[in-house]
Amino acid sequence: MFEVISKEMLSPAICRMKVYAPRLAASAMPGQFLIVIPEDHGERIPLTISDYDRDAGTVTIVTQRIGVSTGEICSLEEGDRFSDVVGPLGQPSDFVEKTAGDLAGERYIFIAGGVGTAPVYPQVKYLHSLGVPVDVIVGAKTSGLLIYKEEMKSVCDNLYICTDDGSEGFHGMVTGLLEKLVMEEGRRYTRAVAIGPMIMMKFASLTARRLGIPITVSLNTLMVDGTGMCGACRVTVGGKTRFACVEGPEFDGYEVDFDEAMRRQGMYRTQEHEAEEEYEHECKIGRTR
Amino acid sequence: MAARIPRVPVREQDPKVRATNFEEVCYGYDEKEAMLEATRCLHCKNPRCVAACPVNVSIPEFIAAVAAGDFKEASSVISRDSSLPAVCGRVCPQETQCEGSCILGVKSEPVAIGKLERFVADWTLQQGETSVVRTPSNGHKVAVIGSGPSGLACAADLARLGYEVTIFEALHKAGGVLEYGIPEFRLPKERIVSAEIERVKSLGVRIETDVVVGRTVTIDSLMEKEGFSAVFIGSGAGLPRFMNIPGENLNGVFSANEFLTRNNLMKAYRHDYRTPVYTGRKVVVVGGGNVAMDAARTALRLGAETSIVYRRTEKELPARREEVHHAKEEGITFMMLSNPVEILGDEKGWVKGIRCIRMELGEPDESGRRSPVPVPGSEFEIEADSVIMALGTSPNPLISKTTSGLETNRRGCIVADADGVTSRPGVFAGGDAVTGAATVILAMGAGRKAAAAIDSYIKGLEKIHNE
Numbered sequence: 001m002f003e004v005i006s007k008e009m010l011s012p013a014i015c016r017m018k019v020y021a022p023r024l025a026a027s028a029m030p031g032q033f034l035i036v037i038p039e040d041h042g043e044r045i046p047l048t049i050s051d052y053d054r055d056a057g058t059v060t061i062v063t064q065r066i067g068v069s070t071g072e073i074c075s076l077e078e079g080d081r082f083s084d085v086v087g088p089l090g091q092p093s094d095f096v097e098k099t100a101g102d103l104a105g106e107r108y109i110f111i112a113g114g115v116g117t118a119p120v121y122p123q124v125k126y127l128h129s130l131g132v133p134v135d136v137i138v139g140a141k142t143s144g145l146l147i148y149k150e151e152m153k154s155v156c157d158n159l160y161i162c163t164d165d166g167s168e169g170f171h172g173m174v175t176g177l178l179e180k181l182v183m184e185e186g187r188r189y190t191r192a193v194a195i196g197p198m199i200m201m202k203f204a205s206l207t208a209r210r211l212g213i214p215i216t217v218s219l220n221t222l223m224v225d226g227t228g229m230c231g232a233c234r235v236t237v238g239g240k241t242r243f244a245c246v247e248g249p250e251f252d253g254y255e256v257d258f259d260e261a262m263r264r265q266g267m268y269r270t271q272e273h274e275a276e277e278e279y280e281h282e283c284k285i286g287r288t289r
Numbered sequence: 290m291a292a293r294i295p296r297v298p299v300r301e302q303d304p305k306v307r308a309t310n311f312e313e314v315c316y317g318y319d320e321k322e323a324m325l326e327a328t329r330c331l332h333c334k335n336p337r338c339v340a341a342c343p344v345n346v347s348i349p350e351f352i353a354a355v356a357a358g359d360f361k362e363a364s365s366v367i368s369r370d371s372s373l374p375a376v377c378g379r380v381c382p383q384e385t386q387c388e389g390s391c392i393l394g395v396k397s398e399p400v401a402i403g404k405l406e407r408f409v410a411d412w413t414l415q416q417g418e419t420s421v422v423r424t425p426s427n428g429h430k431v432a433v434i435g436s437g438p439s440g441l442a443c444a445a446d447l448a449r450l451g452y453e454v455t456i457f458e459a460l461h462k463a464g465g466v467l468e469y470g471i472p473e474f475r476l477p478k479e480r481i482v483s484a485e486i487e488r489v490k491s492l493g494v495r496i497e498t499d500v501v502v503g504r505t506v507t508i509d510s511l512m513e514k515e516g517f518s519a520v521f522i523g524s525g526a527g528l529p530r531f532m533n534i535p536g537e538n539l540n541g542v543f544s545a546n547e548f549l550t551r552n553n554l555m556k557a558y559r560h561d562y563r564t565p566v567y568t569g570r571k572v573v574v575v576g577g578g579n580v581a582m583d584a585a586r587t588a589l590r591l592g593a594e595t596s597i598v599y600r601r602t603e604k605e606l607p608a609r610r611e612e613v614h615h616a617k618e619e620g621i622t623f624m625m626l627s628n629p630v631e632i633l634g635d636e637k638g639w640v641k642g643i644r645c646i647r648m649e650l651g652e653p654d655e656s657g658r659r660s661p662v663p664v665p666g667s668e669f670e671i672e673a674d675s676v677i678m679a680l681g682t683s684p685n686p687l688i689s690k691t692t693s694g695l696e697t698n699r700r701g702c703i704v705a706d707a708d709g710v711t712s713r714p715g716v717f718a719g720g721d722a723v724t725g726a727a728t729v730i731l732a733m734g735a736g737r738k739a740a741a742a743i744d745s746y747i748k749g750l751e752k753i754h755n756e
Contacts, residue, residue: 023500023505023506024505027504027505027506037461041556041561041562041563042562042563043555043563043564043565044461044555068563069563083461084461084498084499085499086459086461086499086500086501086505087501087504087505088504088505089501089504224547224550224551224555225459225460225469225550227459227501227504227527227685227687228527228528228685228686228687229469229527229528229529229546229547229550229685230529230544230546230547230550231529231531231543231544231546231547232543232547234531234538235538236538241531241533241537241538246687260538260638263540263637263638264538264540266540267540267541267567268565268567
C-alpha cells in the first residue's frame with residue numbers, strides 16, 4: 001500500500017508524486033484533501049489532492065519542501081512507501097453536485113498561487129469536462145516556480161500567468177491580473193475560486209468582492225486527524241466557528257476571517273523552526289559519517 | 290469471625306517523580322499481594338458486585354481462583370465476560386460499579402476488584418502467546434467500524450463464532466480512545482493496548498487502518514459492493530465541544546482531544562517523534578471529567594503549572610475519584626465553582642488569561658445534580674498562556690450523514706436498542722456512538738451484545754435463504 005508509483009520534480013523544491021491508494025482514488029472528488037504520514041513517527045500532513053486515477057488506483061500529490069515533514073515527503077523515491085495515506089477528506093467542491101445544465105451560463109475564473117496550482121487542476125479539468133468555460137490565473141514568485149502550465153492549458157479556455165518579479169507573464173500579483181482582466185479587458189466571470197497561500201486568498205477575496213464576483217477559497221489550516229476530532233482547524237466563517245477538515249476545506253471567501261486563520265496557522269512556527277534545525281543537524285551529522 | 294485484614298494497598302510511583310514522566314502511575318499487585326487481597330472477598334450469596342458490573346463478570350468466582358493461586362482459572366473466568374480486562378482493570382470507574390456495591394465497603398473498604406482484575410489480566414499477558422484456536426470461517430463477512438473498545442469486543446466475539454471480520458479504523462493506529470485519548474501513564478500503549486489488539490488479531494480479525502467510513506468508503510458501499518452481510522458501528526464520540534465564548538479561537542486554546550491526541554497517538558512528549566505540541570507555562574483546563582484530568586496531568590508532565598476550572602463543586606466532579614486523587618497528589622490546583630466567560634489574548638493573538646465568574650449551586654436539575662448559577666458581579670481573571678477545553682464530546686456525524694436509513698437522535702447519537710439494532714437492517718451500533726461519551730466497559734458490553742445480535746441476524750438471513 002501507499003507506494004510511490006512515480007515521482008518528478010516540477011521545480012527544485014516542488015515534487016509531484018503518484019501514490020498507490022486504491023480506496024482513496026476510488027472515492028476522491030475535486031476539492032478534497034488527504035493526509036499523509038511520510039514515515040513512522042512522522043506528522044500527519046494534510047495535502048490537497050492534485051489528481052486521481054480510479055483505474056490505476058493512484059492519487060497525485062504535489063509538495064513543496066518548506067519544512068521537515070514536507071522534506072520527508074519529497075525525499076521519498078519511486079518504489080518507496082508512505083507510512084500512511086488517508087482520505088479523501090473534507091467536502092468536494094460545491095459544483096460537483098451540479099449538472100452541466102445547472103452550470104450553464106457560469107464562467108469560472110480560478111486563481112492559483114504557488115503549489116496551490118496543483119489542486120486547482122482537477123477542479124478545472126472537472127468543469128472543462130462538463131463544458132463550463134474556465135479561465136485560470138497562475139501566479140508565482142518567479143518563472144522557475146510556475147507549475148502545471150501545460151496541464152492547465154489543456155483543460156482551460158484561457159491561461160494567464162503572472163510573476164512577482166515579472167520574469168514571465170504579467171508583472172505583478174494575481175489580484176492585479178484579475179483586476180486587469182475584468183476592468184481593462186472586459187472579461188466577465190460569475191464565480192471565482194482561489195487556492196494558494198492564505199495571504200493570497202485573503203487579497204483575492206477582497207479583490208473579488210470589489211469586482212462583485214463570488215469567490216470560494218480552500219483553507220489549508222493546521223490539522224491532526226482531519227475527521228473533526230481535534231478542532232485544530234477551526235476557522236471563523238461568517239462569525240461562526242467552523243471545522244475546515246469536515247465542513248471545508250472550501251468556504252465563501254467573503255466570509256472567512258483570514259487574519260485569524262493566518263495567526264492560527266503559525267501556532268507551531270517556533271517548534272517547526274526548531275525541528276528544522278534539528279533535522280538539518282542530523283543531516284549534517286549523517287553526511288560527515 | 291477472624292478479624293478482617295485491611296485492603297491491601299497498591300504500590301504507586303511517587304507523585305513528585307511521576308509528575309515528570311509518562312510511566313504508569315500504578316504498579317499493580319504482585320502475586321502475594323493479589324492473593325492476600327483476594328482473601329478479603331466474603332463470597333456473598335447474592336453478589337451485588339456482579340450485578341453492578343455492566344458486563345456481569347463473575348467477580349467472586351475469579352477472586353476465589355486468585356486466592357487459590359490459580360491465576361489461569363481466574364483469567365478464564367474473567368474472559369467469559371470481558372474482552373479487555375487489562376484495560377478495564379485500569380480505567381473502569383470501579384468505585385461506582387463493582388467496588389461501589391461491595392458489602393465490605395459499608396463498614397470499611399471494598400475488595401480491590403479493579404486491581405485484582407488488572408493483576409489477572411497482566412499475569413495473562415505476561416504468559417505470552419497462549420495457543421489461540423481460530424474458529425473455521427463460516428463464510429460470512431462482517432465489517433466493524435472503529436477499533437476502540439466496542440469495536441474490538443464485537444470483532445473478537447464475531448471471530449470466535451467464525452465470521453470473517455474486518456475492522457475499519459480512521460486513524461493510522463488501532464485502539465480508538467484507548468490509543469488517542471487515555472494517556473500512557475494510565476494505560477500503557479505498547480504493553481497493554483497493543484497487546485490486547487494483537488490478541489484480537491490472533492483470532493483472525495483483520496484491521497484496516499486509514500479508512501474513514503463516510504469518506505473513503507460508505508456503509509452502503511461496504512454492504513452492496515464489498516459483500517459485508519452486516520456492519521457494526523463503534524465509531525465512538527470524537528467530536529469536541531467548545532464553550533462558544535469570546536477568545537476561544539486565540540492561539541493557545543485547544544480541545545482536550547487535540548492536546549491528548551498530539552501526546553498519546555502522536556507521541557509529542559517523546560523526542561523521537563516529530564509531532565509539535567504547545568503547552569505553555571501556565572495551563573488552565575476547563576472541565577471536570579476524566580478527560581480533563583488526563584489533559585491536566587499531561588500538561589503537568591510537560592512542565593506546566595496546571596489548574597482545573599470546574600463550575601460545580603468537588604463532589605460533582607464526574608471524573609473517577611482515583612484520577613482526582615492522583616491529580617491532586619501530583620500538584621494540580623482545583624478551582625471549583627468557577628466558569629470561564631472569556632479568554633483573554635495579547636496583541637499577537639495568543640492567550641494571556643481567562644476571565645471566570647464564580648458560581649453557586651442552585652436547585653437540582655433533571656439529572657438530580659444541583660445546577661450551577663453565576664454569582665452576579667463576581668468575575669475574576671486568572672493568568673494563563675494555554676487553555677484546554679475538556680467539555681465532553683459528541684458522536685461524529687460523518688457516518689450517520691452518509692448512511693441511508695440510519696436514524697439519529699437530537700444529540701447526534703445513533704438510535705439503537707439494547708442489542709445494538711438500528712433503524713437500518715443489517716446495521717448495528719454500540720458504545721459512545723449510541724450513548725454519547727461514556728465508559729470503556731459500557732462500550733465493550735455493547736459491542737458484545739451487538740455481536741450476538743449480528744450472529745442471530747445473519748443466521749436468520751441464512752434460514753430465509755435456505756427455505
